[in-house]
Amino acid sequence: DIQMTQSPSSLSASVGDRVTITCRASQNIGTSLNWYQQRPGRAPSLLIHGTFSLQSGVPSRFSGSGSGTDFTLTISSLQPEDFATYYCQQSYSTPAWTFGQGTKVEIK
């Protein structure tokens, strides 16, 4: 299976900060990379699919980049509702889809 490794595992940031989360795949996955947000006690929700494409209804402060093995999720100006855990997931290796271990974004 393709291993997905996120860094950092957690971070502390303030409202208004620019936040970057990195995801690395154990092999080339092209741009078949998705990002999810999970708020405490809630189900995950899709933020970005295909590395770059913002899911409908997701604020434009979220953006994704990368290709091959290295990917980035950026939040341009952190808002109070963005404090959550973020997961990357590869959809390249059907059907063995795998998630990163998560990055928890906490209030500084």
Added chain:
Amino acid sequence: EVQLLESGGGLGQPGGSLRLSCAATGFTLNNFAMSWVRQAPGKGLEWVSFISGTGGITYYAGPVKGRFTISRDTSKNTLYLQMNSLRAGDTALYYCAKDRFSSAAAAGSFDSWGQGTLVVVSS
């Protein structure tokens, strides 16, 4: 509006069985692939099983292959997960998740999720 409502979780005995259900509204299962994804307490997400929009293709993660069976009833627009030979490692919150696409070839991104149903395997 798409809604997914899971049910059927609870306490299962090691070696026992449980059947999870996921009632879908706002869309038709015939038009979209579906997956089950689980999350052990305090842990990350793990994909478990997939069924294509036609229902003709199913996939399973290694740890559950041969023990779990995914199915659906299109007349009820409901997805199921039959869980047999339960193990302690199956303890998790089980989410059903709608795929963005119908076909297996394009599948693997999940745009709607239910709130989950908790399965605890313990004697």
